[in-house]
Amino acid sequence: MTEGRKVDTGRAAPAGGLSVVATATDGIRVLTLTGEIDHHTGDQLRRALDVTGTARPRIVIDMSRVTFMDSTGVNILIAAYQAVSGAGGLIRLAGATDSVLYVLHIVGVDDIIECLPTLDEALAA
Template sequence: MAEGRMTDTGRTEQVGGLSVVATTTDGIRVLTLAGEIDHHTGDQLRQALDVTGVSRPRIVIDMRQVTFMDSSGINILINAYQDVTAACGWLRLAAPTDSVLRVLQLVGVDDIIDCHPTLREALAP
């Protein structure tokens, strides 16, 4: 498999324990998260997932460095999935940590949003 071309949008933000880095690989928006997703940091993630005016958005959320996620994060992911699907696109989660994966499985998010064990698999066609 050929390596994809990666461009950095230069948008790195840090707010109260969550870092969001947005890049693009082969036309797929990749959001690399680090830290905690909760009601204090949720707005930052919500803004990064905004697909208003975007046709057929393709988004992968790299969750390798997410250490905690509460119900706020679950709601943001579900709302983003609905918005992306309504825009004829797709949303995938990559490499959630064990603790985050347990939360996703507990509430059934992994049955709604495709979860992949690695970023590479999430980026695959």
């Protein structure tokens, strides 16, 4: 059963924008991203990934609707991994498109953050 609060009620991101919808499933914060992650939209994702004051945060990021990600997104994900790990939690990525998965692989993010093909697999792992 899904419960939680929505950060952004929009499903479709405007051209060049990013939509972030936050829900919770079995105690795991699920962030569903739609659109582009770059220097224009990075702060929105950074805020959604803030785990300040959260003990043992568990986060799954559904990236199946991310159409573009540059180094801004890479840096945000690495910082989130460090913060979540430092708080004794876990973070996983789910459903990254081929182009985004290529970026994650080329810079080695997939070596430190578990990347799973589907949201269901990420939630079950």
